[in-house]
Amino acid sequence: MKNTLGFSLWMLAAVVSYPSPGMTQSGFDGLIADHEIHVPTKVARPGLHASYVDPVFKTTVTRITDPSQIGGNVSRVRHYYSKMNPFNADESRAILFTSDGGVWLYDARTWNPIKNLRIVSSDPEIQWHPSDPYIFYFLDFMENSPNVRAMFTYDIRNDKKTLLRDFKEYDTARGKLEGNMDMGGRYYALIGKKGKNMEAFVYDVLNNKISKRISVTERMADDWISVSPSGKYVVIMGGDRSRIYDIDMNHLRDLPEGSYGHADLCLKADRSDAMVFDGADLQLDHNRNINMADLATGKISILTRIGWATTPHVSCRNLNFPGWALISTQGPDQKYPNHDFEIFWVKMDGSGQVRRVAHHHSSRENGGYFAEQHAVSNRGGDKIIFASNWGSGTISDFLIELKTVRGKLSP
Numbered sequence: 001m002k003n004t005l006g007f008s009l010w011m012l013a014a015v016v017s018y019p020s021p022g023m024t025q026s027g028f029d030g031l032i033a034d035h036e037i038h039v040p041t042k043v044a045r046p047g048l049h050a051s052y053v054d055p056v057f058k059t060t061v062t063r064i065t066d067p068s069q070i071g072g073n074v075s076r077v078r079h080y081y082s083k084m085n086p087f088n089a090d091e092s093r094a095i096l097f098t099s100d101g102g103v104w105l106y107d108a109r110t111w112n113p114i115k116n117l118r119i120v121s122s123d124p125e126i127q128w129h130p131s132d133p134y135i136f137y138f139l140d141f142m143e144n145s146p147n148v149r150a151m152f153t154y155d156i157r158n159d160k161k162t163l164l165r166d167f168k169e170y171d172t173a174r175g176k177l178e179g180n181m182d183m184g185g186r187y188y189a190l191i192g193k194k195g196k197n198m199e200a201f202v203y204d205v206l207n208n209k210i211s212k213r214i215s216v217t218e219r220m221a222d223d224w225i226s227v228s229p230s231g232k233y234v235v236i237m238g239g240d241r242s243r244i245y246d247i248d249m250n251h252l253r254d255l256p257e258g259s260y261g262h263a264d265l266c267l268k269a270d271r272s273d274a275m276v277f278d279g280a281d282l283q284l285d286h287n288r289n290i291n292m293a294d295l296a297t298g299k300i301s302i303l304t305r306i307g308w309a310t311t312p313h314v315s316c317r318n319l320n321f322p323g324w325a326l327i328s329t330q331g332p333d334q335k336y337p338n339h340d341f342e343i344f345w346v347k348m349d350g351s352g353q354v355r356r357v358a359h360h361h362s363s364r365e366n367g368g369y370f371a372e373q374h375a376v377s378n379r380g381g382d383k384i385i386f387a388s389n390w391g392s393g394t395i396s397d398f399l400i401e402l403k404t405v406r407g408k409l410s411p
Contacts, residue, residue, distance in 0.1 A: 028345075028382075028402055031355040032057055035304075035338050040359040045390040049111060054358045061358055064111040064385075065096060065397040075099045076395035078387040082328065082374040083178050083264050084126065085317040086385060090133040091378060093156065094385075095126055096397065099370070105156055111399075118159050121148050125175050129153075130185040137164070137181070137188070137205065139174060147172035151188070151203065165208060170194050178224035180265065181205075182231030183319045187247060189225045189234045191216065200225055200236060202247060212249045228265045228273040229319055233295045235265060235275060242275065244295055253298045258282035265295075266316030268348050269323030272296060276303065276314050276325040276348065287336075290314070290327055290346055303346045304354055307333025310340060311364070313374050321381030323348050324355075328375035328386060330364050343375045343386060343400070358400055362388035370395055 032038070041055035048069070051062040065077035076099045079086045086094040087108060094108040101122035105114045124138040134157050142150045150166040150173075167173035170192035181188050186206050192199045192213070198221060202211040222239035227247070234245040242255045242263075255275075263277030272294070279291035282300070290303045290312060303325070306312055310329035318324065324345045331340030343360055347353040360373040367389035375386040384400040 028355055030058070031345075031357065031402075033353065033355055035352075035354065037338050038342075038356070040341055040361065043361065045361075045393075048396075057356055057358050059358050059400050059402065062111075062399045062401075063396055064399045065106075067099075067394050067396075069113050070098050070100075070102065070104070073100065074102075076370055076387075077104070078370065078395055078397045079374065079376060079385050080126070081178065082262075082313040082315040082326075082376045083180060083317070085128065085376060085378060087378045087383070088128045088133045088136070088156075089131050091383070092133060095128075095136070097122070099395075115159075117154065117156075118161065119154070123148075123177055125177060125179065127181045127185070127188070130181075130183060137185075142166055142168070145171075149173045149192075151205075164205065165203060167192055170199075175226065176221065176224040179226040180229075180317075182227045183229045183267075184231060187227045187231050189227050191221050191225055200234075200245075200249065202227065202234060202249060211247070214245075214249050214251075223260060226265055228295055229267045229316075230271065230273050233265075233273055235295070237263065242277075242293070244298070255293050255298060256282060256300065259291075259293060259300070262311075262313050264314045264316040264325070266292075266325050266348065267319060267322035268294075271322055274348060276316060276346075278312050278314070280308075290325070292325075292348055292350075301350050303348060303350065304352050305336065306339055307331065307336035309333040311372075313372065315374075315376045318377045318379060318381035320379040321377075324381065326375055326377050326381075326384065328360065328373045330372065343373065343384060345381075357384060357402070358386075360386050360388050360398070361390050362386075362395075363391050366392040367395060 038056045046063045048066040067074040094106045096104050103117045103119045120141045127137040129135040139148050151164045153162045173190045173192040188203045198216050199213040200216045201213040220238040223237040225236045236243045241257050242259045244252045258281035261278035266274050266276050275293045279289040288308050289305050292303050293300045312329045315326040328343045343357040345355040362371050362373045364372050371389040373386045377384045382402045389395045
């Protein structure tokens, strides 16, 4: 039976479009493009909704959240991760997460909270609809299940939740917390678990259909599963390497051993698919680099060198501004501190070009996992959100807008 809700949403996507303003045509000019050491300059933590100009990179940074907006015992208000774009289709709303498990809808123009969404899971793998600003997809519990196993839509206008599919053949079904839909919003890849057995498959939201299911082991699917932006590929990142399938879950190729770590699936300038990842375990030149794997060929290349202590995160949610990957790092690195505690773009053409955005002033050492910056951009690449504890203390989100540095650099 055809999923009529999925069909109507798909038809709406063809009629209503909210293209990200972004930098698709013009890129960014005025950002520092070298690899020299630029030591972070101490800056006082700005107050809520206050801005400052980064002393080194000259970009404007605004603090957009504070736990006091929520109240209670909340110690952080921040976006989910570097691979989840918090903005809806017209960028009027954003979804942020609080330390007490809350999932909050924010006004993305005033950066004030609107409401706590009616979602049970604190890890619902939210995917905004690509063109309808009122709808998002998410995974949650069913009433008779102790585990997350069903996909719903959520209408933010009336908090209406509509079940799309209960994957009741499994105990739990997830994208392993780091998956994304294709940029058209049709496919989502999941790992279903029943007892000790695991299967990987793709859910077609438009037609309410399941692809071929393949058996996988814990080692094969240790990290995450995701559909590529184009919708042509599925990547499963395991504990030893990453594996590439087509959208029907036919195996295409394995990437080399060590092709795992922080990564995202990205669009190159020609709109072909690639995986950009931390090369700490796949050292092509005996250094730690940001590597890129072409999904169509499996070819792996170096994008830029980073320090061994940087623990980089990768974000490629800039789907309307292809050809660049957003990197954010920790540190300090004693040998190669050039990009410590930094947010920067790297060009995905092997040229080694970077565009350096800001220092984030956050310390995982003092704040734990949620103090990691996890920089992520909107679809257009002209808005970047990152988290920071400003060295210690509560964790808030910060916004960088790059429209003021748009220029003549093409993707």
